[in-house]
Amino acid sequence: MRLLDRLDRELGDGAGLVVIFDYDGTLTPIVSSPGAAFLAPSVRANLARLVESDRARLAILSGRGLADLRARVALDGVLYGGCHGLEIAGRELRFRHPRAHRSGVAATARVLAAALPLVPGALVECKGLVVSLHYRHVAPSRRGAVREIAEQVLSRRPDLALIGGHLVFDFMPRVGWHKGTAARWMVSRLVRTLPARRAVIVYAGDDASDEMAFAALRGRALTIHVGAKPTVAEYRVSGVRDVQALLRRMASAMAS
Ligand SMILES: [Mg+2]
Structure with missing residues (x-):
């Protein structure tokens, strides 16, 4: 089934939504210098719409440092995971891997x-x-x-x-922690805060590290690979523009 059709169907009957996005290459195009990867205003606006919905929870999980990631997205109410999820903060949740020094x-x-x-x-x-x-x-x-x-x-x-x-x-x-374990941690904490009994989980990312999350969430989430590399994700979109379309669709579904 096509991704957008499946989302529409699953979100239709009042289900909650937990979305985890990677940052670089997923929410922003890959640019010539990592410092120049800024979020487009339209993307931030749709992320903000998701965050404002009582039925939706948003997390952003990146290889960037936590402070850098948070400054780039600059939205309250988001759960941020930096350093591949070794550090997580937001929505009154906080995690730092105890053996990561x-x-x-x-x-x-x-x-x-x-x-x-x-x-x-x-x-x-x-x-x-x-x-x-x-x-x-x-x-x-x-x-x-x-x-x-x-x-x-x-x-x-x-x-x-x-x-x-x-x-x-x-x-x-090397502490056995990566985007897969971090994504599972995020999902379990965020689902608990949703009012809905049923939650749709979505994870989108473009890189090798996201493959760990696709594998860890298999059967539990709609997993979406951004790009053309081999992937274990269930769905594939070609680029950041498709992610934006997906984001708009989810934000609209959650606002209704
Ligand atoms: Mg990426």
Whole structure:
């Protein structure tokens, strides 16, 4: 069944809605610098409509740091998950993984920074519990060197896990926590706050890390991959414009 038809049918009889969106590549197009990924006013307006509905709950789950993510979305009443869900805050909920520490991540950030001169264009971003090695400005012929550095660093840090994203490697504490476990945590907490007995769960994301959430929510949520990569999600849309259409549809259904 087509995604929008299924949503209309499932939301039709007063069901509640829990939506989890990834941020980059899902709510905003991928841009040349991560700092330039701003939310379009129309997208923010529809997110705000969802948040205002008593029947809907909204979470945004990203590899970005929590403070950065919250500043970019800038809406109250949203549950935010930063650093792939190692830190979650909003709607009077708060979570920080008890075994995720900054020390190994900070040491890795220093090692990566020391290796940077070897690959012009590479950029290290420390997000607290995650350190990212961005390589979107590295010449394609040099990207193999970036991977080598990432793998070399990782081989000396059994306490860290490596997550490959869109032209970025994220190093995070290896504590068995990722977007899948974080999404399940979010769903269970948010569903409890809904007045409706039945809740429709929706998760949309574009990257490899979102695949963990698609798998974790299988059978429980409408999972939507944004883009053309192989996916375990149930549905696929081609880009951010389709996500906006979906968002508009959900916001309208929740307002009626
Ligand atoms: Mg993304």
